[in-house]
Structures are given as C-alpha cells and as structure tokens.
Amino acid sequence: MKRQKVKINTEIKEMVSSGTSTPDGQNIQKQANIKHLRKHAFVNRVSLLDDMDKDSELNRTKFVGFYNMLYVVAFYYFIINPIMSYYKTGQLIETSLYNQMRRDLFMCIVTWPLFYAWSHIALLIQYLAMMNMPKMLIFITQHFSQVCMFVYAHYLVLTRDWYLPQGAFVTFQSCVFFFKMHSYTMTNYKMRREWIDQGCPKSNDPFTYPNNINLRNFTKFIMTPVLVYEPQYPQSSQIRWKYVIVKFMNTMAMLMMGYMIVSNHIYPTIQNINQHSLVDSIFQMTLPLIFLCLTLFNMVFENYCNFWAEITHFGDRLFYTDWWNSTDFEEFNRNWNRPVYEFLYRHVYLELIFEFGIGVKKAQLATFLFSALLHEYTLAVSLKQITPIMIMFMMIQLPVMVWTKRIKGTKFGNLFFWFGIIQGLPLILNLYLRFDELPKLLLP
Numbered sequence: 001m002k003r004q005k006v007k008i009n010t011e012i013k014e015m016v017s018s019g020t021s022t023p024d025g026q027n028i029q030k031q032a033n034i035k036h037l038r039k040h041a042f043v044n045r046v047s048l049l050d051d052m053d054k055d056s057e058l059n060r061t062k063f064v065g066f067y068n069m070l071y072v073v074a075f076y077y078f079i080i081n082p083i084m085s086y087y088k089t090g091q092l093i094e095t096s097l098y099n100q101m102r103r104d105l106f107m108c109i110v111t112w113p114l115f116y117a118w119s120h121i122a123l124l125i126q127y128l129a130m131m132n133m134p135k136m137l138i139f140i141t142q143h144f145s146q147v148c149m150f151v152y153a154h155y156l157v158l159t160r161d162w163y164l165p166q167g168a169f170v171t172f173q174s175c176v177f178f179f180k181m182h183s184y185t186m187t188n189y190k191m192r193r194e195w196i197d198q199g200c201p202k203s204n205d206p207f208t209y210p211n212n213i214n215l216r217n218f219t220k221f222i223m224t225p226v227l228v229y230e231p232q233y234p235q236s237s238q239i240r241w242k243y244v245i246v247k248f249m250n251t252m253a254m255l256m257m258g259y260m261i262v263s264n265h266i267y268p269t270i271q272n273i274n275q276h277s278l279v280d281s282i283f284q285m286t287l288p289l290i291f292l293c294l295t296l297f298n299m300v301f302e303n304y305c306n307f308w309a310e311i312t313h314f315g316d317r318l319f320y321t322d323w324w325n326s327t328d329f330e331e332f333n334r335n336w337n338r339p340v341y342e343f344l345y346r347h348v349y350l351e352l353i354f355e356f357g358i359g360v361k362k363a364q365l366a367t368f369l370f371s372a373l374l375h376e377y378t379l380a381v382s383l384k385q386i387t388p389i390m391i392m393f394m395m396i397q398l399p400v401m402v403w404t405k406r407i408k409g410t411k412f413g414n415l416f417f418w419f420g421i422i423q424g425l426p427l428i429l430n431l432y433l434r435f436d437e438l439p440k441l442l443l444p
Helices: 002-018 026-037 064-089 096-101 105-109 111-119 121-130 135-159 164-197 215-223 241-271 278-311 329-335 338-354 360-383 389-407 411-433 435-442
Strands: none
Touching (some): 096 164, 096 241, 105 111, 105 164, 111 164, 121 135, 121 164, 135 360, 278 411, 329 389, 329 411, 389 411, 411 435
C-alpha cells in the first residue's frame, strides 16, 4: 500500500512538471493545478531602496550616504540646469516639448477614469457567472471587453494629433487595466471552480468565493499597485501621511527631472537627427538615456507605487529586487518589474502549463514571445508606426541568455549586462528614428 501511494505521488509530480495529465490522476491533478495557480505570493515586505522606512535594505547597509548623495546631485541639477538654460535661451525651462505634451491634455488624462469605469465589466462578469451565465458567453464578453480597450487606445492615438508622451500614457493605461481585468476574471474563475468542486460550501469569510465578489473588494484591487488579483493582500497597519506626501513630491520631482533630461539632452538630438551620423547620435544619447531610465525607474517603482501602496494599505512593497546586480538578461527581466513579471508568471506561464498542457520549455518561450509582442505593441501604437525593432532585440536576447549562462553570477556577467543596457537603449531608439534608413545602414 505504501509503495502504491509513493507511485501515485510520483506520477502526479511528473504530470505537474510536464504539464500533461492522465485519466487516472485527472481529478487529483485538477485540484493540484488550481491550488498551485492560486498559491499565495504576497507577504509584508519593504521596498529595497525606501529611504523613509527604517527596515528597508538601504537603511540596513552602509550605502545610505551614497543614496543621499544622488539626491543632492539631482537637487543641483534642478538648480543649475534652469540657470544655464536661461543664459543660453532666455528661458528657465525649454518649453517646445511641453507645448507638444499639453496638446489635447484633458482628453489624454480623462482616459484613466474611462478605463477605470470600463474595467467594472470584469466585476459584472462575475455577477453573471454567479447567475449561471453560459461559459461561452462569459468567455466572449471577457475577451471582447478587454480587446475594446486596446482598440479605443489605438483609435485615440491614431486619430488625434498626439506625440509620443500622450500615446505612451494611454497605451500603458490600456495594458495595465487589461492585466487587472484578466487577472480578476481568471483568478475568480479558478476560485469558482474550486468552490463548486467542494460542494459550494457557505462561509462567513469575506475573502472566500463568492463573498469576495463585491464592489469594495474590486475597487481595492484596482487601486492597489499590483497586477495579480488576490481576494486579500497583506495589509499595513496605518497610513503614514508624511510618507504619502514625500512619495508624491518625489514622484513629481522625478517627473520634472525626466522632462528636463529629455528636453535638454535628448530632444535636441532627435530634432536634428538627420544632421548626425548613427554613431554620433548614439554617443550623444547614451548618458542622457541611462540617466532618464534610472530617473523613471525611481519615479515609478520607488515613489509612485509606494504612494499608492501606502494609501491602499498594501503591505507587499517588493515592486523590484536588486536588478542592478543582474549577471544575465533573464535575471534582469525577472527582477526589474515585479508586478508585470508576476502577471506573466501566473497568467501566461502557469496557465499554459496547467490549463493547456504545454511543456515547461515551450511555456517559457511562449511567455517571452508574449512579453516581446506586448512591448512591440506599446511602441507601435505610441509611435504610430509598425517597426519590429524591439521584438527583434528581445528575440536576440534568447541566444544571448543561453551564452551568458557560463558567466552567470560573475563580475564579468554584471559588466556585460550593464554594457548591454547602457548601449542598447540609444541603439534601439536610433533605429526607430532611422527606420527608413535601415536598408542604407545595414546593406553595403
């Protein structure tokens, strides 16, 4: 009897790892899959570089002074840059880019409440499911409502006289709300399936299905800086309003700093791109672009996300890990943007394995391809042109990741990673700007 039990457990483990199923273990496999896909991945954690939290990794090291120095450097940039601009142009801040960004600004901003209102269709679908609406009709409604957001974002960008900032903002919003709607629908679908398999038990717990299907729980999820739905997240005890104010001010300061970097160091090169060679324009954009990316990273993941996390009492602040120590691009993709990574891991990778029976290697490749297509879609809509440069560079990462396994965990691996990031950004941007010239650049 003991040998037979061990044999069955071994078979189940093999089925889970391969993504296949057998008739004998189908019911056991079904329960294991549901629980595995819904495994709790959120715990109370502090953001690594949160200088306002004494328990952060930063404040427990000896590098806090170095971090403070970066803030002082940013402060000096704020002071010196407008003065130098005034001496050169008679203006404290370059305004031509701002004039383009504020064009149709109201319509651009109002897309957020429109997408927010539209996302409630995901909640409506759950109410309809509880009323035993046909599964096929639920499936059609779910995907139609999600596709409509992309169509609407695409329509706005193509029909209005918008530049890259407006297009990128609307496109990013459509992606975020798509992630949230999809996760809310699929997670509740699996919870409902588990609830039915257990005989539809009644419970007073507000976070068990179907008690979690309500407007309050849904709104809390939409406002929480996370893309993967759970009925309940780890909570902080109280809102620290000083923390909220500082994070908001830091977000605005980083946004302003990003604008100054673009308007003073990147935008002029773009305007005169035809007057520079490819190598010249790459060199001119290299340092400004890496500083811009670091600024935007700090703005979004350290300040903006923590701002909303504090307001919503969200306790898991691990929006990123130490991606700067990456020794290959696979590690970087996993660590620099944890919210998107968690969505891809749960709702693409795991679902392909357990719901569709695809093997692990094929699921990894399909997840990577989905991520590449999503990046390409964002740039294509924002730039109003289809130029598959981003997807080409992401596909190049596949053989690079295989090669860098031999230098994984080494200093050279980290140096190679930083070289790729610093030099790859201006190269990709210049190829987009010079897409019509690519044949001349690539062919003799």
